[in-house]
Amino acid sequence: MLIGYARVSTPEQDLTPQLDALREAGCEKTFTDKASGAKANRAGLADALSHARTGDVLVVWKLDRLGRTMKGLVDLAAELAERGIGFRSLTDGIDTAGTAGKLIFNILAAMAEMERDLIRERTTAALIVARREGRVGGRKTVMTPKRLEAARKLLASGMTVREVAPAIGVSVPTLYRHFPASVQDTINAEGEGVEA
Structure with missing residues (x-):
């Protein structure tokens, strides 16, 4: 099946010449967009690609109707080839x-x-390189040495994780990451021994 795709950059532009050419080429279904070629998310193109099956051919009036960047065209060509979908630019x-x-x-x-x-x-x-220099990805931890010490003292005093987390300004999961249940039990036991 020949599947047509037509695009203009602005709502004021006319799709008729492209649609006529695609109809003359024998396209049974045609999808359209009125959006910039630089825009990554185009509903009409997404619909055309989801409708296409192995053995179908995606037809455009001109190559630049698919996108403005070489990378975008290359990625789309790779996707079509991988899915066994042909391509034609009139x-x-x-x-x-x-x-x-x-x-x-x-x-x-x-x-x-x-x-x-x-x-x-x-x-x-x-x-x-980043690991070699001691840098790791992700957000910086909110658990500073001062917060860790404060959490340790509060847990030793008998407070629960749910009480300690807001008191030191961290989330409950963050506190659990630094103080798993086994560590909490040890801290609580130490705290009981100190108080007694």
């Missing part, structure tokens, strides 16, 4: 049914895979 002469179209499609898919690999390599390298 004015650019790209058709994956032909040898040249398949070549372009495969090049775009390979570029997408290479980009993902490069991102993964850069991320892994950056994490290794």
